[in-house]
Amino acid sequence: MSRTFSESWHRVAGARVGLLPAVVVQKQSFRGRDWYVLRDGYTHRFFRISSQAYAFVSRLNGQSTVEEAWEACLQQMPEQAPGQEEVMQLLSQLHQSNLLHHDTSPDSLAIFGRFREQKRRELLGKFMGFLSIRIPLWNPNHWLNANLYLARWVISLPGAVVMLALMAAGGFLALSNTERLWSQTEGFFALDNLLWLYGCTAVMKALHELGHALVIKRFGGEVHRVGIMLLLLMPLPYVDATGSWAFRSRWQRALVGAAGILVELVLAALGAIVWVNTGPGLVNSLAFNVMLVGSVSSLLFNGNPLLRFDAYYVLSDLLDIPNLHQLAGQQWKFLADRYLLGSRDVESPAGDAREWWWITAYGALSFAYRMVVFATILFVLADQIFVAALAFLAIILVMGVLNPIKKWVVHLRSPAVQRNRRRAVSASVALVVVPVLLLGWMPWPNAIRAPGLVEAVQSTRVSSGAAGQLDVIEVAHGNRVRAGQVLARLSNPEIEQEAALLRARLDELTVSLGQAVEKSPADLQHLAARIDTTRSRIGELQRQREELVVRAAHDGTWWAPELRERSNNWLSRGQALGELTNPAALRMSVVISQEQANELFARPLLGMELVLNDRSHVKIAPSRVAIMAYRREELISPALGGQAGGAVAVRPDDPEGKQTLEPFFELDAWFELPSSEVKAMHGMTGWVRIPLSPRPLALQAWQSFQQLLQKRFNL
Numbered sequence: 001m002s003r004t005f006s007e008s009w010h011r012v013a014g015a016r017v018g019l020l021p022a023v024v025v026q027k028q029s030f031r032g033r034d035w036y037v038l039r040d041g042y043t044h045r046f047f048r049i050s051s052q053a054y055a056f057v058s059r060l061n062g063q064s065t066v067e068e069a070w071e072a073c074l075q076q077m078p079e080q081a082p083g084q085e086e087v088m089q090l091l092s093q094l095h096q097s098n099l100l101h102h103d104t105s106p107d108s109l110a111i112f113g114r115f116r117e118q119k120r121r122e123l124l125g126k127f128m129g130f131l132s133i134r135i136p137l138w139n140p141n142h143w144l145n146a147n148l149y150l151a152r153w154v155i156s157l158p159g160a161v162v163m164l165a166l167m168a169a170g171g172f173l174a175l176s177n178t179e180r181l182w183s184q185t186e187g188f189f190a191l192d193n194l195l196w197l198y199g200c201t202a203v204m205k206a207l208h209e210l211g212h213a214l215v216i217k218r219f220g221g222e223v224h225r226v227g228i229m230l231l232l233l234m235p236l237p238y239v240d241a242t243g244s245w246a247f248r249s250r251w252q253r254a255l256v257g258a259a260g261i262l263v264e265l266v267l268a269a270l271g272a273i274v275w276v277n278t279g280p281g282l283v284n285s286l287a288f289n290v291m292l293v294g295s296v297s298s299l300l301f302n303g304n305p306l307l308r309f310d311a312y313y314v315l316s317d318l319l320d321i322p323n324l325h326q327l328a329g330q331q332w333k334f335l336a337d338r339y340l341l342g343s344r345d346v347e348s349p350a351g352d353a354r355e356w357w358w359i360t361a362y363g364a365l366s367f368a369y370r371m372v373v374f375a376t377i378l379f380v381l382a383d384q385i386f387v388a389a390l391a392f393l394a395i396i397l398v399m400g401v402l403n404p405i406k407k408w409v410v411h412l413r414s415p416a417v418q419r420n421r422r423r424a425v426s427a428s429v430a431l432v433v434v435p436v437l438l439l440g441w442m443p444w445p446n447a448i449r450a451p452g453l454v455e456a457v458q459s460t461r462v463s464s465g466a467a468g469q470l471d472v473i474e475v476a477h478g479n480r481v482r483a484g485q486v487l488a489r490l491s492n493p494e495i496e497q498e499a500a501l502l503r504a505r506l507d508e509l510t511v512s513l514g515q516a517v518e519k520s521p522a523d524l525q526h527l528a529a530r531i532d533t534t535r536s537r538i539g540e541l542q543r544q545r546e547e548l549v550v551r552a553a554h555d556g557t558w559w560a561p562e563l564r565e566r567s568n569n570w571l572s573r574g575q576a577l578g579e580l581t582n583p584a585a586l587r588m589s590v591v592i593s594q595e596q597a598n599e600l601f602a603r604p605l606l607g608m609e610l611v612l613n614d615r616s617h618v619k620i621a622p623s624r625v626a627i628m629a630y631r632r633e634e635l636i637s638p639a640l641g642g643q644a645g646g647a648v649a650v651r652p653d654d655p656e657g658k659q660t661l662e663p664f665f666e667l668d669a670w671f672e673l674p675s676s677e678v679k680a681m682h683g684m685t686g687w688v689r690i691p692l693s694p695r696p697l698a699l700q701a702w703q704s705f706q707q708l709l710q711k712r713f714n715l
Helices: 051-057 066-076 084-096 106-111 113-128 141-146 148-154 157-176 178-187 191-218 242-246 250-276 282-302 310-319 324-340 353-384 386-412 421-441 493-518 521-547 594-601 697-713
Strands: 017-019 023-030 033-040 046-050 100-102 133-138 226-231 234-239 444-456 459-463 468-473 486-491 549-551 556-559 576-581 586-592 609-612 615-620 624-634 659-671 685-695
Touching (some): 033 051, 033 242, 046 242, 051 066, 051 084, 084 100, 141 148, 157 250, 157 282, 191 242, 191 250, 250 310, 310 324, 353 386, 444 659, 493 521, 594 659, 685 697
Antiparallel strands (some): 017 100, 023 033, 133 226, 226 234, 444 685, 459 576, 468 486, 609 615, 609 685, 624 659
């Protein structure tokens, strides 16, 4: 084993300790390996240790010394016996869990003196970690025994069927009303909803914890602690579910962990059903709160195994890897010791290759996700209570930065790295110097990236001048055309029939006019007017007949992607057929934020590149650029706004999706297509990249952070 000997071993070697008489030992199996659960029958505390650790602990009878027990264990199993450092850590943990008894001599009490400081630091950490302060209040075990029928009814096949049906119905209704859902989320954190939101959350968490307790009782376990947990200083109920540790079946333990998630999902489904079937009012608002809290809480927190909530214990039980989080931390410490500091005598805590990969991946993913959660909580607090955000940031810096640095320095001075201290110190210095040089000194490419919309300076909407049937499409979509070229041909038999009738009528009127000259001169004026009207109508039909042949008004590219689907169909007069754009005169209108405008106004625009979204590999250099030196608040097209999938945030109450949340500046860049293979259409989206002078990444990040503070918090 690693670190077999310890310089502090003499402090515990002569102690006579043993497990308390009330401690009950239960054997469990995880993936073919034995583990042991130690349970105090009085305090109902649980502690899980490996078979190697139990081989040592089982020899602690209060009569033999710690050294005698360790030597006996070492003699029986020299390869698997725990090292002296591991024995000391194990004794510390058992002592802190009140599972050991020892003689009362001053020397024996001083054995654990080195761990008192550690315990004090842990208590201080719990106090500072206000995310999970727990205050026990009540022992619910007798009440649960009296209401055991609830557990038997809920944890049954009919109960599972009912819950699955409710979740399916609620999920279907919520997905079927996504637009209404998104619109109602705007007032979710409004002041008049915060009290109702807390009430819904508290009731749901109470039922969540009741779900854990009922499943534990269903499988014969005990629940002895109910209390209040301060989550972000908000009191919520909690239940001590460690009674499930005594279950031999991993499926039973996993179901205990999943019970709270299932309860919240069922409540969210019920909330969705009520929300969909009620109109605006208190009931609808409460149902919406329940639906959103239950679903978001399950997906992002309790149902996410990367955080040490319910899903974490479910994953740990299903993988048969107990103490997954602790093993992941030990694994990354092993990787740092072995490959960074160069320690040769360290060993991975993984039992096999499968466990090696699991704990390595879990450690990396859980750390990354915790950082995302902390950043999200920090911004939410900053928006609501800025002072609380500062306190939370201070705690993160102390617990997540300063404390690890202190532990790292202590580790460098420990005997564990005595043989390789020179490399360890050098690697630690490099671990600080290299990022500082790369991020704080080395210049990195710096550029502005902004979304834009292609506009054709010469663009014509082509429509049918007369109603008719689309017979022939002369030019395919996307082809270049010249002015006057035929694009499509339509036919209208009614025009031909009416024209033939009118020509015959005109002949009759002409004959009648000739006869009226001799017989009835008084009718000449009337007949002449009718002849003029008929000729005018014939001329109008002739123009309609000519308009059945659709021609290009100017040179350009013909865009009609849906015209072929309307072939042989009847088109009404004025119906759009396509668009004719001149590719020689294109312009991209770019949305520049106020922060980006500060950079642009301070330097010439050199090296700018335009990119079309469906041609991202083609970089187009603009021929001319102009910045509109006044702020705008309305986009030229909703395609740039968030409601249509664009990158610009728009007002949610704007039905057109063009009113932006913040003012912006407009940059116009005229360009020509580099080749005939690259095609651009009026209304196509893209983006512009404007290079700036290279700067270190740290300075770029600091500038972005300052802009964020000024923009979001007016600092």
